[in-house]
Amino acid sequence: MGILSGLKSLFAGGESAPEPTEEAIEYKGFMITPAPIKDAGQLRVAATITKGEGEEQQVHNFIRSDLIPGRDECIEVTLRKAKMTIDQLGDNIFG
Template sequence: MGILSGLKGLFAGGESAPEKAEEAVEYKGFSIVPAPMKDNGQFRVAAVITKGEGDDIKTHQFIRSDLMPGREQCIEITLRKAKLTIDQMGESIFR
């Protein structure tokens, strides 16, 4: 499956589907919840990044094209990439 068809599946309810949610990891005031997505026997790097509380909560859906063979490996890579994104973009991630 090509990257474009895989991404299309993410938004069209195709083959990729989120797995059960993991516990949140706090990082520099942000909350990262890894959400690996099954995709053709592998797991896609994905998470929800939030900051704030109540009416002031901001949310970013973090989905990458990376596929990992194992769920635990995917969670590890997801956290590393999400933290790097936060380091590079800060709050502009919510725009």
């Protein structure tokens, strides 16, 4: 990224809003909802990971640096990385 494009992204808000979310999937008691973010003509790996319901619900916004050109591939990578994070951190993902 050049200096000018970096400055432009600061004033333009950088990343755009997340795309409409996909269906949530359950994994080991966690719910993963992919939410790719448009960025520089590609899609950034992003999701919401939740556990529990109501007042007990915990939420983690999962955003990675990976940029993927296609939506289906981005969702596939997002799910794989979110599952790996859950395997490694478990409930510690929430803080």
